[in-house]
Amino acid sequence: MTHTRYWPLQLMLGWLNLVLTAPIIYLYLGLPMIMRQHGWSGIEIGLFQLAGLPAVFKFLLATPVDRYHFGRCTYRSWSALLMALYASVLILLALYDIQHTPWSLLFSLALAASLIGTWADIPVNALAITYLPESERIRAGAIRSAATSLGAIVGGGIMLLMQTHLGWAWPFVALALLLVSGVVLLACLRQYVPVCQTAVTAQRAGLKEWLNFFATPDFRRWSWLILLYFPFIGAAWVYVKPLMLDQGFDASRIAAIVGIGGGLVGALGSLAGSRLTRHFGSGLALPAFALLSVGAISGLLLVTALEMPFIVFAAAALLTALAMGMASGLIFGLMMYHTRPGLAAVDYGIQSSLFAVVRTLVPMAAGIMLGHFGSLGMLFGLLAGVILAFILASGLRHSITAFIQTQRL
Structure with a gap:
């Protein structure tokens, strides 16, 4: 077909x-x-x-x-x-x-x-x-x-x-x-x-299959990327609108440009990321999209520190939406490769649970940082996280690419 x-x-x-x-x-x-x-x-x-x-x-x-x-x-x-x-x-x-x-x-x-x-x-x-x-x-x-x-x-x-x-x-x-x-x-x-x-063996899905997922070195390495690749840029997107409100910008403008516009940019970013990944390969896309997340949070940090006007802050927010869309699309796509025959639901469920845990905990931690250290302190913390994700993606890109190639054989 x-x-x-x-x-x-x-x-x-x-x-x-x-x-x-x-x-x-x-x-x-x-x-x-x-x-x-x-x-x-x-x-x-x-x-x-x-x-x-x-x-x-x-x-x-x-x-x-x-x-x-x-x-x-x-x-x-x-x-x-x-x-x-x-x-x-x-x-x-x-x-x-x-x-x-x-x-x-x-x-x-x-x-x-x-x-x-x-x-x-x-x-x-x-x-x-x-x-x-x-x-x-x-x-x-x-x-x-x-x-x-x-x-x-x-x-x-x-x-x-x-x-x-x-x-x-x-x-x-x-x-x-x-x-x-x-x-x-x-x-x-x-x-x-x-x-x-x-597979017929899938009918025995249970504790053994959960544990065996992490027994495979390729799956263990991939699990670290699930935990670190997306949640920091995702948390930055969660707090973009509150940050803009703290700058004194009008709520209706934020909702229209960042709320609706950000959703559209995130969707387009996901589709553009797919095209780039299929053209250049996941080995290049993984560190490249992580680097875009570093740039997006750096931009938020800069416009917040300098208290720049709405149009500049909105551009930084939309760049964050773009980075978030590209990162999440790549993670969701690569999840599909990290499944075993007959255990697609179990393996997807394990990966989604890992994703959900960090997607919940990192914004919570970001909120604590916001309360104790202010906007700049929170953004510095999230920036450190995406830099760590970039380093990890750069280090694992060859092994993950090699694993995907074996899946295609």
């Missing part, structure tokens, strides 16, 4: 990632503002974020996906089932208005949505590993990253506008309908033939 014939499949998988991401973004980035408007305390809003913890335990959720098989394409069946359950929980959230529902019930429903949405992400991305040849994996990672950026625009922007104009229930109904469209699209997979068959 030629490259052009894989585009419908790539776009379908991208759409599935978008409809899975948008509700999570709305729950954990959009709802806090609505909660504050309704008088919820900072403690209540902060504790509500704990509903996002299932992302850290993807390796546990992935095990039954590889252990229990449903039908001819088990990953497609798991994806459809979990996305339907996800839509059902969102409909329940639509029925319980924030003004008349106790915190405990809303938290329970949000936790259920987060759990099922996190779970559904595993077989969906295992589908990409199963149905796409290795030549399409970097592109798939970039499309997934771009879909995440666009999902942030949908969940963190469009759904908030819908809530403001139409009320509490409509965003949840709209997000549920998006998930239903994904379930319908999954039926289209029948026309494609998997390039990787699920």
Whole structure:
């Protein structure tokens, strides 16, 4: 099958990632503002974020996906089932208005949505590993990253506008309908033939398979890159808008240019990074994209220290979005190479758990640095982190490239 014939499949998988991401973004980035408007305390809003913890335990959720098989394409069946359950929980959230529902019930429903949405992400991305040849994996990672950026625009922007104009229930109904469209699209997979068959031994997926993942030297080295390559530039993006607010810039301008514009730049960065990686190879892309992250955070440090005007600060922010999109697209794409036959869900789950842990801890640590050392102290800390990531990527680029070449044989 030629490259052009894989585009419908790539776009379908991208759409599935978008409809899975948008509700999570709305729950954990959009709802806090609505909660504050309704008088919820900072403690209540902060504790509500704990509903996002299932992302850290993807390796546990992935095990039954590889252990229990449903039908001819088990990953497609798991994806459809979990996305339907996800839509059902969102409909329940639509029925319980924030003004008349106790915190405990809303938290329970949000936790259920987060759990099922996190779970559904595993077989969906295992589908990409199963149905796409290795030549399409970097592109798939970039499309997934771009879909995440666009999902942030949908969940963190469009759904908030819908809530403001139409009320509490409509965003949840709209997000549920998006998930239903994904379930319908999954039926289209029948026309494609998997390039990787699920091994019978996958039915025994469990503790031994988790530990054996780290027994492979190539996988151990790759795990260090997962832990260090993305979280520092990701944390910088989390704090860009607060940094701009601290500079006294108008919130609406920040939301329009950095919020929406940054999401689009991040998506375009993911796609551009995919093209560059396929042209020059991952051995060059890994240190090059890390160096771009060094430049982006250095730029933020400079414009913050010099208190430069909005247009310059916005340019530094958009450069950060570009670096973040390129780094995340590359990481997601290379994740697909680091899987074992018949254990695509388990291995993806392990890598996603590592990614989720550092994606949570590094912004938390950055917030502590911001509180104790101010904006410049935090940015210096994040700069040290991306420099470490650049050094690591430079040192490991040859071994990772060699491993990928063996996967292509």
